[in-house]
Amino acid sequence: xxxxxxxxxxxxxxxxxxxxxxxxxxxxxxxxxxxxxxxxxxxxxxxxxxxxxxxxxxxxxxxxxxxxxxxxxxxxxxxxxxxxxxxxxxxxxxxxxxxxxxxxxxxxxxxxxxx
Amino acid sequence: xxxxxxxxxxxxxxxxxxxxxxxxxxxxxxxxxxxxxxxxxxxxxxxxxxxxxxxxxxxxxxxxxxxxxxxxxxxxxxxxxxxxxxxxxxxxxxxxxxxxxxxxxxxxxxxxxxxx
Numbered sequence: 001x002x003x004x005x006x007x008x009x010x011x012x013x014x015x016x017x018x019x020x021x022x023x024x025x026x027x028x029x030x031x032x033x034x035x036x037x038x039x040x041x042x043x044x045x046x047x048x049x050x051x052x053x054x055x056x057x058x059x060x061x062x063x064x065x066x067x068x069x070x071x072x073x074x075x076x077x078x079x080x081x082x083x084x085x086x087x088x089x090x091x092x093x094x095x096x097x098x099x100x101x102x103x104x105x106x107x108x109x110x111x112x113x114x115x
Numbered sequence: 116x117x118x119x120x121x122x123x124x125x126x127x128x129x130x131x132x133x134x135x136x137x138x139x140x141x142x143x144x145x146x147x148x149x150x151x152x153x154x155x156x157x158x159x160x161x162x163x164x165x166x167x168x169x170x171x172x173x174x175x176x177x178x179x180x181x182x183x184x185x186x187x188x189x190x191x192x193x194x195x196x197x198x199x200x201x202x203x204x205x206x207x208x209x210x211x212x213x214x215x216x217x218x219x220x221x222x223x224x225x226x227x228x229x230x231x
Contacts, residue, residue, distance in 0.1 A: 043223040044159075044205070059218070090158055101147045101166050101209070104219060106158035 002027035006091050006107040013114055019064075019078040021110050023091030026072065031093040033074040034104060035066055038088040050074060051096070086114045117142040119208050121222035128196045129230050136191040136225045142210030148189040149207040149219065150180055159205060165189060176200070196229045203227075 003026045013019060025031050035047040046059045048066035056066050063082060067075045074091055088111050092104040118141045128134045140146055147166055151159040163174025170182045180191045191204060206222040 042203075044221040046218060049218065088156075092159075101164070103149055103161045103164050105161060106151075108158045109156070111156065 002093070002105065004091060004093055004105060004107040006089075006110050008110060009108065010111045011113070013081050013112065015083055015114055016080045019076070019081050019085070019112070021076040021089055021091075021112075023074040023076075023107055024072055025074075025093045028072070028093070028095070030071060030096055032096060032102075032104075033068060034092040034094075035074065035076050036090040036092065038090060038109075039086075044090070048076070081114045083114050086112055088112075117208055117210050117220045119206050119220055119222035121204075121206055121225045123225050124223075125226045125228065127228045127230060130198055131195050134193050134196040134200070134227065134229070136204050136206075136227060138189045138191065138206030138222060139187050140189060140206070140208040141187065142208055144211040146187075146189075147209045147211065148180070148182060150174065150178070150189075150191050151205045151207065151221075153203040153205065153224070155202075162191070196227075198229045198231055201227055201229045 005024050033050045036044045037047055038044050048056055048058055050056050050068045053068050063078055065077050088109050090109045091107040094104045095102040120139045122137055149164045150162040152162055153159045162178050163172050165172045165182045173179045178193050180189055182189050203224045203226050205224050207219045209219050
């Protein structure tokens with residue numbers, strides 16, 4: 001069966017510090033990968049998605065970036081955090097898009113607090 | 116552009132009573148619809164999806180949803196609510212045409228509270 005991991009679970013970082021959040025998926029190959037941010041425990045905002053190694057699409061321009069160095073690894077980064085970057089970050093995966101519409105499966109999330 | 120509306124921020128229901136969480140959508144082309152549930156400080160869990168076929172979709176934990184094309188709705192239902200159903204529920208949609216239609220668009224969520 002497939003599993004998705006995210007770490008760290010919680011993170012407190014000062015403004016201006018760098019960020020690296022990691023997501024890995026097990027039990028599947030060539031998944032689509034997604035990074036979302038959830039603010040105030042409500043709506044989800046899609047930040048980045050990837051359909052393959054090195055292929056990243058950004059949905060929202062901001063000071064965050066994403067990378068996919070390996071097939072099942074997705075990393076969210078920032079060089080300098082802002083207060084507004086605080087939130088709950090969720091990684092998700094789905095089977096590759098094609099003729100079948102596939103649901104996304106979410107990781108446990110990382111709670112980021114920027115102070 | 117595709118969008119999802121969950122008109123109720125919160126729904127309260129007594130344990131044992133039927134529950135409904137409402138969702139309406141707007142997409143280009145045919146809709147693909149999803150429901151997710153989120154417990155506090157956890158990721159989202161997939162409940163069910165509508166792609167095509169029977170308008171009544173059955174999912175996990177006794178939940179079901181009814182697709183209504185004329186009303187562009189996909190309401191989540193359960194015949195008898197449990198206290199453990201208390202959580203945040205998200206409706207999501209993607210279309211089969213138009214720019215960005217292959218990405219899921221989520222509603223803002225509805226908090227369901229089941230009262231013992």
